[in-house]
Amino acid sequence: MTMNEAPRFSEERLQEIQALVARYPGPQSALLPVLHMAQEDFGYLSLDVQKYVAEVLGLTLIQVREVVTFYTMFREQPCGKYLMEVCTNASCMLNGADELVRHMCDKLGIKVGETTPDGMFTVTEVECAGACSGAPVVQINNVYHENVDAAYIDAFIEKASKEDAA
Numbered sequence: 001m002t003m004n005e006a007p008r009f010s011e012e013r014l015q016e017i018q019a020l021v022a023r024y025p026g027p028q029s030a031l032l033p034v035l036h037m038a039q040e041d042f043g044y045l046s047l048d049v050q051k052y053v054a055e056v057l058g059l060t061l062i063q064v065r066e067v068v069t070f071y072t073m074f075r076e077q078p079c080g081k082y083l084m085e086v087c088t089n090a091s092c093m094l095n096g097a098d099e100l101v102r103h104m105c106d107k108l109g110i111k112v113g114e115t116t117p118d119g120m121f122t123v124t125e126v127e128c129a130g131a132c133s134g135a136p137v138v139q140i141n142n143v144y145h146e147n148v149d150a151a152y153i154d155a156f157i158e159k160a161s162k163e164d165a166a
């Protein structure tokens with residue numbers, strides 16, 4: 001999708017959505033999975049994408065926005081090539097998540113929720129990732145990294161940057 005192009009699902013995706021909606025008593029029940037599909041297809045849930053999802057499911061924009069703004073897993077802004085989501089709930093916080101977030105932001109020169117100017121890294125905080133025994137946990141592009149410390153993150157950033165430059 002280019003900048004000014006209206007968001008449109010592919011035919012295959014629309015069929016997938018139709019099949020999904022048919023399994024539920026009403027289209028609103030399919031909203032969560034359809035938002036995941038939209039985020040996967042369009043990169044993030046811009047207002048235009050949210051309007052389009054509302055149109056596809058026959059819902060109001062506010063019904064869509066209520067869900068999008070409630071869950072931290074939905075993004076309304078574009079993110080970097082590497083989305084680094086740090087869990088800052090109890091177990092992770094007690095195991096250094098706050099210090100880890102500070103370290104990541106200092107190293108990358110950004111604040112929480114921001115993306116590096118080269119478009120490579122975004123740092124966000126999320127609620128419990130459901131892997132508390134591996135605290136602190138960082139999800140990077142949906143892959144769990146457990147027992148993460150500053151050295152681990154430094155090595156990850158260095159490797160990812162080198163790979164991108166190659």
Ligand code: FES
Nearest residue numbers: 087089092129131
């Ligand atoms: S508190 Fe971080 S994974 Fe549960």
